[in-house]
Amino acid sequence: MDLRGNIALITGSSRGIGAAIAKAFAHEGATVAINYKNNALVADKIVNECRELGGIAECFQADVTIPSECRSLINSVASEFGKLDILVNNAFHPYNFIPEKRKMFWDLEWEHYQSQIEGSLLSTHSLCKAAFPLMQKTANGKIVNITTDLISKPSIPYHEYTTAKSALTGFSKNLAAEMGPFGIRVNCVAPGLVYPTDSSAETKENLKEMIIAQTPLRRIANPEDVAGAVLFLASDWSRFITGQTIFVDGGLIMN
Amino acid sequence: MTDFIENAGHVPDFIKNDITWEKLTYSQNSHSLTVNVPILTPVQCDQLARHIKDNSRQFLKKQTVDSIIDLVDQVIDRLLNRDDPIRKKAEQLLPLITGFDPEMSRLSLTRYLKTFRKPQLLRFVSEDFSNPKILDDFQPIVKGGFAKAYGPDCLLHIWSGNVPGLPLWSLISGLLVKAGNIGKIASSEPLFASWFTKLLIEIEPKLADCLAILWWEGGTQDQENSLLQHSDVVLAYGDNDTIKQIRDRTPIKTRFLSHGHKISFGIISAQVLDPQKVWSVAHNAAADIVQYDQQGCYSPHIYFVEAGTNITPQAFAKYVAHELSCFQKKFPRRVLNTKEAIQLASWQNNQELESVSNPRKEIFRDKDGAWTVIFNESDKDFCLSGLNRTISIIEVNSLNQVVPIISPYKDFLQTASLAVAPDELFSLSRQLGEHGVTRITSIGSMTAPEAGWHHDGRFNLLDLVTFTEIESFLEGYSDMFANYTD
Numbered sequence: 252m253d254l255r256g257n258i259a260l261i262t263g264s265s266r267g268i269g270a271a272i273a274k275a276f277a278h279e280g281a282t283v284a285i286n287y288k289n290n291a292l293v294a295d296k297i298v299n300e301c302r303e304l305g306g307i308a309e310c311f312q313a314d315v316t317i318p319s320e321c322r323s324l325i326n327s328v329a330s331e332f333g334k335l336d337i338l339v340n341n342a343f344h345p346y347n348f349i350p351e352k353r354k355m356f357w358d359l360e361w362e363h364y365q366s367q368i369e370g371s372l373l374s375t376h377s378l379c380k381a382a383f384p385l386m387q388k389t390a391n392g393k394i395v396n397i398t399t400d401l402i403s404k405p406s407i408p409y410h411e412y413t414t415a416k417s418a419l420t421g422f423s424k425n426l427a428a429e430m431g432p433f434g435i436r437v438n439c440v441a442p443g444l445v446y447p448t449d450s451s452a453e454t455k456e457n458l459k460e461m462i463i464a465q466t467p468l469r470r471i472a473n474p475e476d477v478a479g480a481v482l483f484l485a486s487d488w489s490r491f492i493t494g495q496t497i498f499v500d501g502g503l504i505m506n
Numbered sequence: 507m508t509d510f511i512e513n514a515g516h517v518p519d520f521i522k523n524d525i526t527w528e529k530l531t532y533s534q535n536s537h538s539l540t541v542n543v544p545i546l547t548p549v550q551c552d553q554l555a556r557h558i559k560d561n562s563r564q565f566l567k568k569q570t571v572d573s574i575i576d577l578v579d580q581v582i583d584r585l586l587n588r589d590d591p592i593r594k595k596a597e598q599l600l601p602l603i604t605g606f607d608p609e610m611s612r613l614s615l616t617r618y619l620k621t622f623r624k625p626q627l628l629r630f631v632s633e634d635f636s637n638p639k640i641l642d643d644f645q646p647i648v649k650g651g652f653a654k655a656y657g658p659d660c661l662l663h664i665w666s667g668n669v670p671g672l673p674l675w676s677l678i679s680g681l682l683v684k685a686g687n688i689g690k691i692a693s694s695e696p697l698f699a700s701w702f703t704k705l706l707i708e709i710e711p712k713l714a715d716c717l718a719i720l721w722w723e724g725g726t727q728d729q730e731n732s733l734l735q736h737s738d739v740v741l742a743y744g745d746n747d748t749i750k751q752i753r754d755r756t757p758i759k760t761r762f763l764s765h766g767h768k769i770s771f772g773i774i775s776a777q778v779l780d781p782q783k784v785w786s787v788a789h790n791a792a793a794d795i796v797q798y799d800q801q802g803c804y805s806p807h808i809y810f811v812e813a814g815t816n817i818t819p820q821a822f823a824k825y826v827a828h829e830l831s832c833f834q835k836k837f838p839r840r841v842l843n844t845k846e847a848i849q850l851a852s853w854q855n856n857q858e859l860e861s862v863s864n865p866r867k868e869i870f871r872d873k874d875g876a877w878t879v880i881f882n883e884s885d886k887d888f889c890l891s892g893l894n895r896t897i898s899i900i901e902v903n904s905l906n907q908v909v910p911i912i913s914p915y916k917d918f919l920q921t922a923s924l925a926v927a928p929d930e931l932f933s934l935s936r937q938l939g940e941h942g943v944t945r946i947t948s949i950g951s952m953t954a955p956e957a958g959w960h961h962d963g964r965f966n967l968l969d970l971v972t973f974t975e976i977e978s979f980l981e982g983y984s985d986m987f988a989n990y991t992d
Contacts, residue, residue, distance in 0.1 A: 470832035
């Protein structure tokens with residue numbers, strides 16, 4: 252897969268799934284814009300790793316839950332690289348996937364939902380809106396939004412997280428319908444439990460084993476598995492696919 | 507690139523300033539580690555052994571076994587606590603030394619340490635002593651009279667191998683029988699016994715004079731000979747050549763115990779091979795292969811699989827192959843050193859050459875050779891694994907066929923893991939026991955022996971002690987001399 256000449260912005264890409272996606276793009280020759288919120292040191296490390304893989308990479312600080320910072324981020328990427336071909340909305344509000352410590356419905360206030368909605372939907376909305384004019388210029392934009400397979404089967408009801416990701420799925424379908432006529436494709440990648448990431452660091456081994464036992468491909472996803480599906484949706488191999496969700500969970504969910 | 511430096515070993519204060527230190531170096535994934543290990547001269551070994559003997563008599567022998575269990579439990583509690591500085595260090599440095607996947611090391615460490623908590627230690631002692639108080643004082647015994655068990659004043663451990671934490675089995679056994687302990691750490695994993703000892707001494711400073719953890723180059727005889735002369739019991743691990751040359755130098759008065767290389771294997775009955783159960787059996791079989799890359803004596807070399815259902819032994823081999831590929835993503839195999847890589851490549855080449863001319867042999871392997879499954883349709887093609895995630899799967903028409911295949915290896919057999927129905931369990935176990943197998947467990951549990959395991963079929967604690975008996979008539983006889991005699 253040759254992505255040379257493509258400019259890709261990946262939000263929340265200084266670690267975990269985002270970092271794996273950034274490195275996968277770099278490996279395929281894309282120019283990668285690495286967005287981070289706090290830790291410039293780890294973002295720099297990923298930039299260096301992307302360069303070692305043969306890609307061009309720069310990092311951009313922005314809190315994507317703040318619309319004005321989203322606009323500045325897109326402007327910065329545009330002024331640095333001149334265009335934007337691929338936008339991967341990967342960042343979300345920090346969330347620990349620990350079933351034993353999750354909040355029950357009666358413990359949740361609207362603010363909890365609001366925080367997750369801002370983390371995924373507000374940020375995606377702001378970035379897509381800012382990126383739209385840039386992508387229209389080439390009539391060839393690709394937007395990939397990272398959701399979760401829990402939207403199809405909330406085997407553990409992480410209410411606020413899954414609700415926000417479900418909203419993001421609906422948002423993506425509408426956006427695909429609206430953007431299609433401009434040659435911009437919008438799709439989602441819905442991973443199952445991904446290990447290791449900061450969010451899943453404390454996930455207990457017995458839960459992982461339970462998921463593995465129900466997964467046809469018999470293992471837990473790793474960040475590189477997610478990156479593969481994102482690359483596909485950002486490449487020309489998927490040029491006639493939009494408004495879809497690809498589940499990356501080893502067949503746990505089959506739609 | 508991060509450079510770590512760690513001091514290993516332990517010597518009592520009286521000798522601390524006079525010894526020299528040697529550096530062992532390790533590197534992995536651009537990190538390097540220098541481990542400083544204490545080196546003693548033969549004269550210092552002599553002084554040390556006398557000191558340890560004296561102090562074990564004066565302090566350790568006067569402790570109750572319950573108080574020692576409490577002490578070990580406190581240390582294990584700290585090592586299980588993922589926020590404890592030593593535990594953090596273990597998680598960081600053990601993968602660097604051994605090359606094992608960090609996540610696999612972490613999970614295995616917790617699983618292993620859990621077998622040394624207080625309830626398990628109580629069971630451990632009870633396995634060998636029906637009345638554990640016999641370690642503390644004279645207790646009535648069944649034949650009449652009284653007996654007390656005495657641990658050695660000086661127990662010398664010579665450890666080997668790179669399975670993290672393995673020295674704990676014998677070191678804790680030594681402590682439970684109140685032995686003065688001197689351990690020689692292996693270059694391939696010098697840290698865990700050192701950390702355990704450090705924590706013990708933090709909790710009970712007087713133990714600093716009852717324990718020593720040393721290192722000397724394998725094959726160096728001067729220090730070893732000096733310590734062998736002083737030891738009451740020697741417990742040696744390693745390959746048979748190493749054990750033989752240590753045994754040959756051990757004085758005749760000294761009890762010599764050894765754990766040499768072993769062969770372990772699994773047996774899968776046709777009764778468990780149905781579409782519903784096959785996956786979990788294959789998953790567990792692969793888990794035992796992956797754990798510490800088959801470096802343990804309890805790791806499987808072969809699975810014998812009984813034919814007779816629509817899940818054939820060949821299909822089972824394919825399930826195991828896929829499970830090994832999944833584990834390779836979860837816990838990648840460690841990078842092999844040159845010698846190991848050459849040995850493995852040679853084993854794989856031999857298998858491939860054989861498979862060309864033998865239609866009954868089929869090979870499944872990943873493109874980088876990180877795992878290999880050899881399927882043998884006939885037991886005539888019996889072969890052992892090449893270690894490091896390689897396995898031989900042999901089809902048998904009946905479970906009774908297994909024992910004749912393994913019986914020539916009687917002296918080397920240790921663990922057999924079974925996936926069989928209850929009506930097969932005891933008849934098969936009887937045959938296995940008769941042919942040298944000392945531990946029978948379930949598929950998936952091979953590398954996690956339960957608390958109180960009788961290593962190689964021997965008594966962990968009883969083998970270390972001697973009994974002093976007060977014969978029954980003496981009790982009555984001494985009564986004759988009582989001042990209250992009428």
